[in-house]
Amino acid sequence: MSTSILVSEVGPRDGLQSIERIMGTPEKKAWIHALFKAGLREIEVGSFVPSHVLPQMADTAELVGFARTLPGLAVAALVPNLKGAQAAVKAGAHKISIPFSCSETHSLKNVRRTHEQMIQEVQAIGAFLKTLPEAERPHLEGSLSTAFGCTMEGVVPEDKVMDLAQILIEAGCDEVGLSDTTGYANPAQVRRMIRKVHARVGADRLTGIHLHNTRGLGLANALAAIDEGLTTIDASQGGLGGCPFAPGASGNIVTEDLVFMLEAMGFSTGIDYDALMHARQLLSDALPGEPLYGMVPLAGLPKNFKAS
Template identity: 40%
Template sequence: MTVRGLPMTVPAPGLPTRIRIHEVGARDGLQNEQVAVGTEVKAEFVHRLAEAGLTTIEATSFVHPKWVPQLADAEQLLPLLSGLPVELPVLVPNERGLDRALALGATRVAVFASATESFAKANLNRTVDESLAMFHPVVERAKADGVHVRGYLSMCFGDPWEGAVPVPQVVRVCRALIDMGCDELSLGDTIGVATPGHVRALLTALGEQGVPTSSLGVHFHDTYGQALANTLAALEHGVTTVDASAGGLGGCPFAKSATGNLATEDLVWMLRGLGIDTGVDLGRLTATSVWMADRLGRPSPSRTVRALSHQE
């Protein structure tokens, strides 16, 4: 796909020169789809994302099929991705999930924690501290095997049951995940209520508690149209890892107020205008999202995809 009308590049002072996009479309993006997506289609999706220049593509989840039936084919999918020159992280909820992932040669895994008691109960049927205790042996074993571990932390800014989440409460769980051995944290705005000042406050508080910015990624949902503004605030603070989903796919099956993730195309458009390198071919990426939207039977919610493809 030929991309016309790319933004003029006007760098802004104090921003990183390169960003690593942690692409979540194949896992977080598809997990809540009601229409079953075939394994071969998922594999082609990941291959197309890699061909578009994405270097970290979260492939699937080893959650029990009862909870996320869309990703029940993890064992069948990963072999179809062997040989791709990209990182393919997978989500593991517990030691059984870790065993399944390691058996298939996974080298990057992620655990999914909550900053709030309500969401920990809804998502994991545990308290926050009980869930951290469950993750501890997972992280310990993964690290012993030389596996990179990412810690997702949901509800970092707001919770549908509890409202605004106090910054110190989030910092406590972040610190626990780092102390546990997580290499990287992804700060999740699961219901999309964050605003730039809140983002800066949390990042500042984490730095004051010894959590290095280099270990942080951000994961914004666009429920209230704030995802790009929040991302820019994080970049101004020095964050260089941003989660995004091709075509804006995804939500959270356990938080009904959560709408789509930040669209990767929208992110790349902004970063390109700022002169920030991503290594992503926007034309190929847009074509991939149009292709997947066709298979899902609806247009992409990404504004950039719609603008560049004239998709209605």
């Protein structure tokens, strides 16, 4: 088990995509900078989707450019297709993720593509990236969305998830990520799925997981993933986020709670908690009245608490 865990902050993308009120670009930049100053070393700053679909993401290219000026920060972005990937490369993203819903019903709602069409998109992105000099290629992750269940289809067969993981790697992804889009996962399921994906495509091809806390199991699932060898855990400050096309699946893991748990257990995250709370205040100020979640921000750190 690794003693160092990368907390990948997805608030500026997944956290904001479900919020109707548009957060201003200067406020987003201030928030991203504060997260960076707190010690976050990977931040998903937005998604390259049409602005009429998600107006909140209209400034993603500008945010990528800004985040690129922060030394040592891995700048990530979501892309739904080849056009989005080309825009992400032009903007300078270090990492791009494409959401591939294991539930075809969810795929049709989320990106309006069948599985076959999405495979073709991934293959096109993979071929496009191969035309770039190696130093200019962003890391490509195929995010296996609804891997633990779908609000529309219900149970998603695990063998189907394994097959899709292999297909994504063969199509050109550098790695795959498991995503509990709907907040259905439990720790036993997380352990089992990780072992199966590692057996199918290799442990080096699955290092991260994206979890929601919809049913209160987010941190338990994160710990199960770490026990199985994963070293990157997605989280969103204030627990913001949720998929617009997965009804009721609100609430990413709260960054503040995840960092506390990891540091209290002796893992190193490199994150300064006081600085993280300053970033939370900037977020709160930029979105007055928007509910922010988290148990540790509510209760405070234990007396004499020291990070690892």
